Amino acid sequence: MSAAPLLTLDLRELRLGGTPILQPLQLAPPPRAWTAVVGPNGAGKSTMLRALSGLLPFDGTLTLQGRDWDQWPARERARQVAWLGQNEASADDLSALDVVLLGRLPHQAWLAPASAADHAAVERAMRQTQSWDWRARPLAQLSGGERQRVLLARALAVESPLLLMDEPLAHLDPPHQSDWIQIVRSRIADDGGTVVSVLHELNIALQADHLVVMDAGRIVHQGAPHDTATHAALQQVFQHRLSIFQVNERWIALNA
Numbered sequence: 001m002s003a004a005p006l007l008t009l010d011l012r013e014l015r016l017g018g019t020p021i022l023q024p025l026q027l028a029p030p031p032r033a034w035t036a037v038v039g040p041n042g043a044g045k046s047t048m049l050r051a052l053s054g055l056l057p058f059d060g061t062l063t064l065q066g067r068d069w070d071q072w073p074a075r076e077r078a079r080q081v082a083w084l085g086q087n088e089a090s091a092d093d094l095s096a097l098d099v100v101l102l103g104r105l106p107h108q109a110w111l112a113p114a115s116a117a118d119h120a121a122v123e124r125a126m127r128q129t130q131s132w133d134w135r136a137r138p139l140a141q142l143s144g145g146e147r148q149r150v151l152l153a154r155a156l157a158v159e160s161p162l163l164l165m166d167e168p169l170a171h172l173d174p175p176h177q178s179d180w181i182q183i184v185r186s187r188i189a190d191d192g193g194t195v196v197s198v199l200h201e202l203n204i205a206l207q208a209d210h211l212v213v214m215d216a217g218r219i220v221h222q223g224a225p226h227d228t229a230t231h232a233a234l235q236q237v238f239q240h241r242l243s244i245f246q247v248n249e250r251w252i253a254l255n256a
């Protein structure tokens with residue numbers, strides 16, 4: 001994999017229902033790294049991530065591995081980018097295993113059954129998120145956190161170089177939040193992956209490699225989570241209602 005960013009977004013404007021939601025912005029998440037997008041409610045984080053995932057039309061350009069997004073054959077592109085959305089609607093009647101198998105669709109020929117490789121990828125992903133034990137249970141019968149781990153497994157099962165996640169920690173308890181960080185780290189270290197996540201948990205976001213701070217439809221700052229300029233941007237967008245400290249070599253944010 002080259003050191004060039006896998007995705008580049010150059011957005012002039014994005015409107016929803018005629019309302020301008022995103023102002024001009026550029027984003028090229030660093031390769032082989034974890035980028036966290038943070039900012040107050042309504043800042044445009046989810047909208048930007050959906051634009052970056054090719055899920056929303058906008059005025060501007062999006063490239064994947066240097067090639068215009070629309071030039072990619074859909075199936076090939078679906079093998080490059082895995083997406084975990086916020087409050088995703090999914091087929092509740094399906095078993096957890098079948099939901100995760102959906103992540104393998106880009107690898108399968110039309111109407112072809114899942115291969116041994118598909119089943120192996122699914123088992124790997126479900127074991128990684130500790131959801132293998134519920135593989136036979138319908139999604140509807142799982143708790144919010146259990147369901148989120150199944151949906152995370154579905155995204156992991158794609159085995160794509162890019163992983164884009166909107167609030168992936170929703171419903172996860174602290175140990176499973178730590179597990180999520182480990183999964184992200186191993187994706188980057190073992191597979192050279194690139195991860196972009198929208199997060200509300202600032203203390204987790206401060207552990208990322210790169211922080212994107214948004215407010216009012218704009219990126220107001222991008223930088224390392226340990227930079228004082230990044231901390232100043234966080235203070236500003238959260239109206240100086242938090243303090244950022246270093247504890248045991250880790251940065252933490254506390255409500256003021």
Ligand SMILES: Nc1ncnc2c1ncn2[C@@H]1O[C@H](COP(=O)(O)OP(=O)(O)OP(=O)(O)O)[C@@H](O)[C@H]1O
Nearest residue numbers: 016017019021039040041042043044045046047048
């Ligand atoms: N379909 C829509 N039509 C008009 N405005 C919309 C639509 N969807 C979202 N918005 C507005 O776009 C803005 C950005 O929303 P977005 O969900 O991207 O913010 P966010 O930063 O992810 O927020 P949160 O932290 O609350 O999840 C919000 O003001 C929201 O009300």
